[in-house]
Amino acid sequence: MHTFEITVLGSSGGPLEGSTCSILVKPSNITYEEIIHNKVKDCLAVIDAGSFMGKLCDILNDEIYQNPVSLTQRLLNNYTDTLTLGQFKTNENGVVVKSELGLRSLGMSPMELTFTIQELANTYLITHSHLDHVLALGINSAAYGSSYPKQVYGLPLTIDGLQDHIFNDVLWPDLTSIKDPKFLQLIKLQESTEQYQQINSRYRTIPFILNHGKKTTAEPFLSTSFLIEDIETNQHVLIFGDVESDQDSNETRNLQIWKFIKPLVRTGKLNTIIIECSTPNVLPDEPLFGHLTPNSLFAELLSLNSILLETGEETTRDSQSIGTGDDIESALKGLNILITHVKERKSPIDPKKVILSELNELNRNFGLGVNFVMLLTGQTYLVDDLIFDVQRWNKSDNVTTGSDDNQTFFNGLLSDWRWILGKFNTQDQPFTSDIFDIFRVLFLQGVQFSLEQFGLSVDLLQETWLRNL
Numbered sequence: 001m002h003t004f005e006i007t008v009l010g011s012s013g014g015p016l017e018g019s020t021c022s023i024l025v026k027p028s029n030i031t032y033e034e035i036i037h038n039k040v041k042d043c044l045a046v047i048d049a050g051s052f053m054g055k056l057c058d059i060l061n062d063e064i065y066q067n068p069v070s071l072t073q074r075l076l077n078n079y080t081d082t083l084t085l086g087q088f089k090t091n092e093n094g095v096v097v098k099s100e101l102g103l104r105s106l107g108m109s110p111m112e113l114t115f116t117i118q119e120l121a122n123t124y125l126i127t128h129s130h131l132d133h134v135l136a137l138g139i140n141s142a143a144y145g146s147s148y149p150k151q152v153y154g155l156p157l158t159i160d161g162l163q164d165h166i167f168n169d170v171l172w173p174d175l176t177s178i179k180d181p182k183f184l185q186l187i188k189l190q191e192s193t194e195q196y197q198q199i200n201s202r203y204r205t206i207p208f209i210l211n212h213g214k215k216t217t218a219e220p221f222l223s224t225s226f227l228i229e230d231i232e233t234n235q236h237v238l239i240f241g242d243v244e245s246d247q248d249s250n251e252t253r254n255l256q257i258w259k260f261i262k263p264l265v266r267t268g269k270l271n272t273i274i275i276e277c278s279t280p281n282v283l284p285d286e287p288l289f290g291h292l293t294p295n296s297l298f299a300e301l302l303s304l305n306s307i308l309l310e311t312g313e314e315t316t317r318d319s320q321s322i323g324t325g326d327d328i329e330s331a332l333k334g335l336n337i338l339i340t341h342v343k344e345r346k347s348p349i350d351p352k353k354v355i356l357s358e359l360n361e362l363n364r365n366f367g368l369g370v371n372f373v374m375l376l377t378g379q380t381y382l383v384d385d386l387i388f389d390v391q392r393w394n395k396s397d398n399v400t401t402g403s404d405d406n407q408t409f410f411n412g413l414l415s416d417w418r419w420i421l422g423k424f425n426t427q428d429q430p431f432t433s434d435i436f437d438i439f440r441v442l443f444l445q446g447v448q449f450s451l452e453q454f455g456l457s458v459d460l461l462q463e464t465w466l467r468n469l
C-alpha cells in the first residue's frame, strides 16, 4: 500500500538549537525527483518548523558529496555511548530507513536543491508556538518569495501566537501583510474533532487539541495533534505535537483521539503514529513540563489498545496504568510508533538509546508488539503497512478462502508487491523474512497463486532464501 515517506529535519526536543522538531511528509508514490522535475506543489507538507532549510541543506550536502560522516552520525557522535544507526529501528519489518532523497543525478548544488524543495513545500502545519517548533519559520521566511506563497495552518491559539509574537514587525517583519501577491498566509483551522479540513489539493487534516503542561500562570498550555490524510490514497498518518498523558493532565483529550482513529487502524488506513517521548523514565515527583516518558507513552498505547479491542457499545474508560506486565491481547501488533522530541542531556549516554530500551522493555513485558522506531535527524523513513496487513490477515478468522475479502486482500497484496519490486533493485535489496511470511500466509490460507504473478521465479526465491538463512 502506498503510504508516506517522512524526512526528519529535526527530532531533538532541545535545548541545543538547530535540529529541533520538523518533519517533511511526502506521499510514497511520488519521488523527490518527480516533484522537482514537474514542479509539483502540495505534495510536500511540513509539520512544525523548529528546523528546516539549514538541516535540509546539510542532508543534501551529505548526499551530493557522499560525506563519510553524515549529519545523522555527527549528531549521534555527540554522545560516547549511543547505538548504531540500524539499532534505532527495532524491527526488520514495517519501516524502511533511507539516508538519501535520490537527487544526486540532478547535478544541482545542495543550496539550489534546498531552495527548490523549500519553494515546492508550500503547506505548513504547526502544532504549537513554542520556539523549538517554529524557529525556522521566521528565519526561512526571508526565502519564501511571492512566486511560492506559503500557507501556514494551525489552531487559532497557535496562529495568534505566530502573528502576535513573531510576525509582528518587531521580532520579525510582518510578512503576512504582503497581500498582493500573497507571500505568507497564517490560516486558522477550526477547532473540530469531527470534520476533515482540506489544506491543499493533496491533504486534509483533523487538528486534535492536546494538553502540553502549564504556563507559568498555571493555565493549561495547549498543543495539537494532526491526523493527516492523503486524499489520493486515503492513507493517514497521525503526528503529535508536544503532549502529556491523560493521566498527567487529568483530561481525556488523548482518549478522544484513540477513539477517533479506531476504525482507521482497524481498516489499515492508519499504520503510523509519530509521537514525542522527551525524557527517559523519571522518579515520580520529577516534573515533566507537559511531556511524555516511556511509562506515560506506554499508558497511552495501552489505552489505545483497549479502545481497539472494545466491541459493540463503546464506554468511556480510564487510561490503564502500568501494571505488573502480564501479557495482554494486543491489537497494536506491527503498528509503527515513531518517536521524536527527545531532549538532549549532559551525559555520555544518548537519551535516545535509554528511551528506546525502556520502551522495548515495556513492549516485551506487555507483549504489545508495537514497532518502535527512534526518529533521527537527517534520515528518511518509508512507512509501509504490508506487514500490518499480514498480521491482520493472520488474526482474522472470519475470512474464508474464495470470499470477496480474501480476493480483495490478495489483489491489494499483489499491487503492494509490484510496487515494492518497482521501488527496489531486487539484486541489491535482499527480501526480508516478511516476504516469506506473506507466502506462508497465502499458502496456509489456501490462496491459489503463481510466482509469475509476483514477478518471481523459483530460482530467485531460492537464492533469496539462502541469503536470508
Ligand SMILES: [Zn+2]
Residues within 6 Å of the ligand: 013, 021, 130, 132, 133, 242, 341
Ligand atoms: Zn517542543
Ligand SMILES: [Zn+2]
Residues within 6 Å of the ligand: 128, 130, 212, 242
Ligand atoms: Zn512545547
